Amino acid sequence: MTAPRSALRADARRNREHLIATAAEAFASGQAISLDGIAKRAGVGSGTLYRHFPTREDLVEEVYRDQIRPLRDDARALLDAEQPAEALHAWMHRFAEWAGERRGICEALVAMSASGRFGTGPVCDEVQQVLSMVLEAGAEAGELRDDIDPVDVGSILASVLAVAGAPEQRAQLDRMLTIVVDGLRPRC
Amino acid sequence: MTAPRSALRADARRNREHLIATAAEAFASGQAISLDGIAKRAGVGSGTLYRHFPTREDLVEEVYRDQIRPLRDDARALLDAEQPAEALHAWMHRFAEWAGERRGICEALVAMSASGRFGTGPVCDEVQQVLSMVLEAGAEAGELRDDIDPVDVGSILASVLAVAGAPEQRAQLDRMLTIVVDGLRPRC
């Protein structure tokens, strides 16, 4: 009955998932690791890796696809507990912390922004949706402008993190995020 | 009498300057060019290049050391002609244009910010000084906050340019810079 089979052959799917798992482990270890190294660890050729994930960002996004889910719940909780602008600020900090523990994610977001692909890919997309939600709440409350593109905010967030994402730059990052959030408020 | 020797041997100085000139030419051509390629073009070994400029940023900063001077005059002119906040916004656009024509400068500024060296090196330093001047004028006029660290603003500027510095992203960059400048105004 020609089942509704997946577009991927079984071995391809297996390799793909094994690559993601291996990459997740490698990234989590904190060590810098080459893509070829990940392929080797996963026991596949580098050609296989690049066929599944043409760019480094594609792989990174897949690795963190599941891990980012909780951040959306965080956003909802923050919106319930605080004023929207403050919730946005707090969520950005959460995201900074989340990203700080995950090698490569900021660089990937920056690369996607720079090539106009922000919002493509699981992580980007989630971030964009969260920002949309919070910005909208802020606009309704009159605390944030209503003419802001979430993509712009996401791009700024990613770029600022790329520059000051290290734990020892927390204070600087805090000041920079304050500037950004204040810039989203309506002019008086 | 152990003469007041220059720190550099004459041939070393010559090579250094020749490398800068060659790099300036190569960068100006718009082509992507490898550091090894620059060394080859300059007719020196790559070892010589790396001895003079341990990192790519060191070379980039030297190449643009003279070219950035006019931007300071621009800042003064803008301050004379407009309100400080508007002058800041306009100057950032000038800088974006300036940087857009010069390969590698944004990446270098980002790298220096990320490693806490913003303000080191000729270009960084000039940017920081200009920002100081404009921020101070804005604070006096009451148009900008008086508690802003120029390094933070420079870092944001560099990071935003790294993400949206391409000519075809002008519109997005414009929106992002507006957010940043607005974030520097006092809360009402």
Next chain:
DNA sequence: ACACTAAACGGAGACGTCCCCGATTTGCTT
């Protein structure tokens, strides 16, 4: 069960970046 085809694999290799080292050259100093 078997053969066939398209999909997927794998790893060698081209290319670029950057570092390093030992032999050689340069140009001060006397």
Next chain:
DNA sequence: AAGCAAATCGGGGACGTCTCCGTTTAGTGT
């Protein structure tokens, strides 16, 4: 003019990215 320390030369090598193409394999029809 000779000695000597500083600096150069230039290529080899380690590492990373990414592509190409001959070979293998899964899944289909018979």
